[in-house]
Structures are given as C-alpha cells and as structure tokens.
Amino acid sequence: MEQPDSTTLDLLTRESPEAFEVIYDRYGRLAYTIAMRVLSDEAAAEDVVQESFIAIWRRFLTYRPERGSIRTWICSIVRNRAIDRLRGESGRLRYELALDESRGEPSLDDTWSQVVASLTRERVQQALRDLPVEQRQTVELAYWCGVSQSEISQMMRVPIGTVKGRIRLSLAKLRESLQGKEEEAWHRP
Amino acid sequence: MAPSMTCDAAGELIALAALGVLDADDGAVLDRHIAVCARCRASALMAQRTAAALPESLDLLEAPAGLRRRLLTAVYSSAGPVQPRRRTLRDVWRRVPRSRILTALAPLAIGAATVLGVWSLTRTDSAQVETFPVQASTSLPTARGVLTFYVTRSHSVLTVAGVPTPATPGQLPNVYEIWLIPSNGGPKPVAFLSPSPSGGDWTAVVSGDLRGYRTLAATIEPPGGEAKPTGPEIFSIPLS
Numbered sequence: 001m002e003q004p005d006s007t008t009l010d011l012l013t014r015e016s017p018e019a020f021e022v023i024y025d026r027y028g029r030l031a032y033t034i035a036m037r038v039l040s041d042e043a044a045a046e047d048v049v050q051e052s053f054i055a056i057w058r059r060f061l062t063y064r065p066e067r068g069s070i071r072t073w074i075c076s077i078v079r080n081r082a083i084d085r086l087r088g089e090s091g092r093l094r095y096e097l098a099l100d101e102s103r104g105e106p107s108l109d110d111t112w113s114q115v116v117a118s119l120t121r122e123r124v125q126q127a128l129r130d131l132p133v134e135q136r137q138t139v140e141l142a143y144w145c146g147v148s149q150s151e152i153s154q155m156m157r158v159p160i161g162t163v164k165g166r167i168r169l170s171l172a173k174l175r176e177s178l179q180g181k182e183e184e185a186w187h188r189p
Numbered sequence: 190m191a192p193s194m195t196c197d198a199a200g201e202l203i204a205l206a207a208l209g210v211l212d213a214d215d216g217a218v219l220d221r222h223i224a225v226c227a228r229c230r231a232s233a234l235m236a237q238r239t240a241a242a243l244p245e246s247l248d249l250l251e252a253p254a255g256l257r258r259r260l261l262t263a264v265y266s267s268a269g270p271v272q273p274r275r276r277t278l279r280d281v282w283r284r285v286p287r288s289r290i291l292t293a294l295a296p297l298a299i300g301a302a303t304v305l306g307v308w309s310l311t312r313t314d315s316a317q318v319e320t321f322p323v324q325a326s327t328s329l330p331t332a333r334g335v336l337t338f339y340v341t342r343s344h345s346v347l348t349v350a351g352v353p354t355p356a357t358p359g360q361l362p363n364v365y366e367i368w369l370i371p372s373n374g375g376p377k378p379v380a381f382l383s384p385s386p387s388g389g390d391w392t393a394v395v396s397g398d399l400r401g402y403r404t405l406a407a408t409i410e411p412p413g414g415e416a417k418p419t420g421p422e423i424f425s426i427p428l429s
C-alpha cells in the first residue's frame with residue numbers, strides 16, 4: 001500500500017520504458033497473484049497480466065494519483081481483466097468507485113494513512129479470518145469472482161437483502177479490524 | 190431521484206461498489222447522491238480504501254520469467270506482442286519525449302524510438318558491455334550492424350543498416366522478427382526490428398541475459414510475427 005514514488009511517477013508521465021520496468025518489477029508478482037486468485041489457471045493468469053501491463057503501458061497518462069496509489073490502480077486493472085476473462089466480457093458494465101483520495105476528511109485521512117503504513121499480509125488475512133464465515137465468503141465471491149448480489153443470493157440460498165447486509169457489514173468490520181479500533185457508525189446511518 | 194435517495198440506501202450501494210459488483214445504472218444513482226452528501230462521500234472513500242486492502246491478503250506467487258521478458262521486449266520495442274498491429278510507427282515516434290529526441294538525436298544520429306528509450310538506460314553502463322557483429326546472409330548481403338549486450342543490465346540493443354522495408358503482402362507490412370537460439374532447443378521469439386523514422390537504421394531491444402544462447406537470428410515473418418521462424422533468415426549473429 002505504498003504511496004506513488006515520485007521519481008517513478010515523473011518517468012511514467014514521460015512514458016519511459018525504464019519506468020515501466022520499475023513498475024513491473026515492483027507489482028508484477030502481485031498482479032500475477034491476483035490473476036491466479038481470480039482464475040486459478042496459470043496460462044490464463046499469465047495472459048491477463050500480459051494484457052494488463054500492455055494496457056498500463058499504453059494508458060500511463062490516464063493514471064490519476066489523486067484517486068489512489070499506482071498499486072491500487074494496477075490491482076484494479078488486473079482484477080477487472082481477470083474477472084472479465086472468468087465471466088466473459090459481455091457481462092454488464094461495472095461501476096467503480098473512483099473518489100478523490102485528496103478530498104477526504106483530514107482527521108480520517110491521517111488515521112487511514114497510519115493504517116495503510118502498518119498493513120501487513122498477516123493483518124489483512126487476520127481481519128478476513130475474523131469475519132463470520134458467511135460474510136467472508138460473500139466478500140470473496142464478490143471481490144475475487146465478480147459475482148453479483150443476485151447470483152450470490154442464489155448460490156448461498158439466502159435473500160438478496162441478506163447478501164447486501166453481509167457485504168455492508170463485512171466491509172465495515174474489515175475496516176474496523178484494519179484500523180484496530182471501534183469505529184463510529186459510518187456504516188449504520 | 191438521486192438527491193432524495195436515503196443515506197441508508199446509498200450505504201448499501203457503496204458497499205457493493207467498493208467490491209466492484211455494482212451495475213452501472215445503480216452506480217449513476219449513487220454518484221448523484223454522493224455528489225451532494227458529504228457523509229456518504231466520506232463513507233464511500235473509506236469503503237474504497239478498505240476494499241483496496243484486500244489484495245494485500247494474498248500470499249505472493251512468483252510470476253513466470255518469460256512474462257517479464259515478453260513485456261519488456263514489447264515495451265522497449267514499443268510493438269506489443271498482444272496487439273502489434275494497432276501501433277503505427279508514427280505512434281511509436283510520438284511516444285518519445287521531445288527533450289529526449291533533441292538530446293539523443295544530435296550526437297547519436299539515431300532516430301529509432303526504441304533506441305531513444307534505451308539510451309538513458311544504458312548510458313551509465315559504459316563498463317560491462319560486449320559487442321557482436323552482424324553476419325549477413327545470402328538472402329540479404331547488404332545487412333550490417335552490431336549487437337551490444339549490456340551485461341549488468343541484462344539488455345541488448347541491436348542496430349542494423351542495409352535492411353530494406355519489408356514487403357506489404359496485404360494491408361500491413363511483414364516484420365523482421367528476432368530470435369535467440371539456445372545451445373539446446375528451438376529459437377525463441379524475442380523482439381521485432383523497428384525502423385528509424387528518418388530511414389536508415391533498424392533497431393531492436395532484447396531483454397535478458399544472452400549467455401546460454403549461441404546465435405541471434407532475424408527472419409522475415411507475416412504481420413504480427415510468428416511463434417516459430419517461418420520465413421527466410423536475413424542475418425545472424427554468433428554469440429560465442
């Protein structure tokens with residue numbers, strides 16, 4: 001969850017192959033891991049990462065630092081492509097949150113910066129393990145498989161309202177776990 | 190309508206959106222709500238950040254080595270193997286920053302975008318270079334040039350002159366494809382030659398260590414290239 005490296009960013013905006021190499025060496029493994037998580041198929045994952053990084057190379061100029069780190073941008077490109085591959089590109093148009101990171105509330109932003117700085121694999125894995133199993137499964141089906149709420153409802157044989165509730169609750173709990181403290185009821189208006 | 194959507198309803202959509210499973214129509218409704226509701230905008234930002242932490246949970250796998258080589262070959266030659274036909278030479282040229290054109294063109298008189306891309310990479314590596322001369326074949330006796338292997342960076346730059354523009358059998362021209370031939374096994378496709386916009390030199394960048402290969406060769410292949418050589422060899426470079 002590191003912040004954009006300013007030197008790399010500068011190179012990126014000049015579309016330099018050297019910057020691409022730095023970016024690939026920094027995020028290539030993560031990209032491949034994400035593609036494998038979605039697809040469970042080495043050849044397909046390799047294809048998706050290759051397509052994603054070619055797209056990244058051609059779309060350097062569309063990267064918006066205020067909308068998140070390069071890492072987050074790359075993860076999103078790879079995951080979306082992998083899910084498209086898994087589910088067929090003819091699927092519905094997906095909506096993506098693309099909020100301006102620089103326009104958050106300063107006190108929340110400071111807290112979250114500390115969270116991000118302290119994020120480790122163990123910590124995120126633990127936060128997921130701490131979720132009730134049905135919430136974790138719901139999050140994973142949605143996030144890693146692109147399965148819609150109505151499909152999850154059919155797969156898990158629960159009403160769609162239950163799916164929505166689980167998704168909302170699980171995200172709130174994840175956030176609390178990652179922050180390591182009880183939060184105000186931002187998720188329960 | 191959007192502004193009258195309740196914050197509770199927006200909260201449901203925010204969670205779905207953060208996990209990437211909100212459809213575009215609901216997304217548009219949500220957009221209109223968070224445009225006017227600071228509280229939901231803050232919630233959405235936190236949900237976005239929380240979801241962005243999920244990839245962090247994965248145990249990292251090793252990416253295949255060939256993937257890196259193919260990507261860097263594509264990028265340094267600015268002719269991606271995935272969709273090589275979409276890029277024209279003009280596009281490649283346009284990618285090169287003007288400052289770098291001016292700095293590099295005058296002293297080097299080299300026009301190819303690929304070489305410019307590599308120029309700043311290799312200029313600090315004056316030591317640890319090995320050079321190998323091009324050996325023309327009977328099918329193209331005019332070919333001459335050199336392969337420069339930057340050992341510490343594991344990159345090589347091939348510059349060749351005396352090479353004509355390949356024929357254009359259909360809408361797109363044939364390509365010059367570069368192969369590395371190992372001591373054991375078949376040729377590996379590693380790059381395409383790109384022409385200098387002003388004519389003259391052709392260049393290619395080859396990523397990876399050359400040690401372990403006995404020959405670099407170039408052949409004429411159909412647009413987009415082939416996985417194995419099918420056309421005539423136009424030159425080769427012994428690497429031992």
Ligand SMILES: [Zn+2]
Binds near residue numbers: 196227229230
């Ligand atoms: Zn609201």
